[in-house]
Amino acid sequence: MNTAKRHYGRNLYLIIAFLVLYLPIFYLIFYSFNSSGGMNHFTHFTWVYYQEIWADQRLILITVQTFFLAFLSSLLATIIGTSGALGIYSIKNPQVRTLILGLNNILLVSPDVIIGSSFLIFFTVLGINLGFTSVLLSHIAFSIPIVVLMVLPKLQEMNPSFINVAQDLGANQWQILKGVILPIITPGMIAGYFMAFTYSLDDFAVTFFVTGNGFETLSVEIYSRARQGISLEINALSALMFLFSLILVIGYYFISKDSPKDKRKDQKVQQNLIR
């Protein structure tokens, strides 16, 4: 009796917690179908705001830009981050290794505002025009550390005798990398790519600092529209983005499910990760 009662209370609490987490999102999506034009008093169902998005050439261009940026920056971040992880793995001195890992994590723990403002100074000193280039470089830069953190555990789990065997069999460095190491760390690289992709899509503050007038991402556009008040086109857009995140999460779930052994470790990384 007592335990049953306790379960009841526990489940009730969890239901409320999930409601709190999801109601604002569903609220947003719900009113994207509201024909009255505001976020209250639902009148009639309409697709009009989705059609508006479809007709809004500027918004479509910004969406394409945002995804292109996310795609490219996470690709480059994965390449550089993976080579970084390989380099860190090969460092034998534990102190140097800790130092480099510490430096690696600086961008993960720094507030966005600090990253944005210091990058702004950096690009100005170098004379790099603010726009696509500066935003791309920033997104690559803040995505690299998470890729390192995703790939490094896979390297550490690898049995080192694989490499010795390959060496004994006469494989050169490149062959070892391609034939032995890369297949083992591929799940880590894919997870890193996914994380980098979402970092890039999600980022607002850093982009806001280093973008000039010529280049905009969805986040920056949503911010400037939201400052002017409610427009249900943003609601419709958020519904589409929610669907897209859902697809990404499901994809990520299936990829990380491939290696159930590493669940614990993945969670450890996730903790550092989610920011």
Next chain:
Amino acid sequence: MKAKGLYFSSYVLWLLLFVLAPVALILYQSFIGINGNFTINNYESFFKISSYLRMTFNSVFYAGLITLITLLLSYPTAYFLTKTKYKQLWLMLIILPTWINILLKAYAFIGIFSQAGPVNNSLEWLGLGSHQLLFTNASFMLVAAYIELPFMILPIFNAVDELDESLINVSRDLGANRFQTFWNVIFPLTLNGIKSGVQVVFIPSLSLFMLTRLIGGNKVITLGTAIEENFLVTQDWGMGSTIGVILIATMILIMFLTGEKKRRRRQ
């Protein structure tokens, strides 16, 4: 070894250009006055002008409150989650909202807290009348807490999940009641999870400038808002960098206070 050096170089270049150089530059810039001269004026005015100090205090105070609210809401959630079936799936559902753009979540609350929004409607229905909810400090804190919630739940969940169930049974067998068991066994053993949760919530809460603009109505000035204003509005990069350095110092202090975990483990 040489081949390793070759592919490692791109990463080292990144470390130098995008980690070390920006930190050095923001430190250097903080000593640049408004006329471009090298000076410690920025720091002087920061510590002399009371509004700067008050702003810093407020920012830390609000970040602390946000962290406390999220912690109080998250701990039971995380604890109960570990007791459910399919807990990994539920955890995924907790993380899912973090993949939704933070601005969209903030935007949702513009509607929820508006004059004729659902919160005011419920208040009226309860006979409490409608209130100006948007652009208040309370709404800023609630929205910030809402956004940070999953980041606090995740590390606590992991800490509780790693907890050895038999320790709890032993404590109960030895006659401790539920509160004693919680306070003397469960809480200390999950403290590391709480600490990393506090870390990942407190630090970003110091710099949520978009929330202060969209929800707080510019009334709550955080360190982040002040930096954004100095860099992008008044263009006083020197002062902006000085506040940035203060923010970095606050961040290091918090990491130091919550970071015993690693050292203890190494011993």
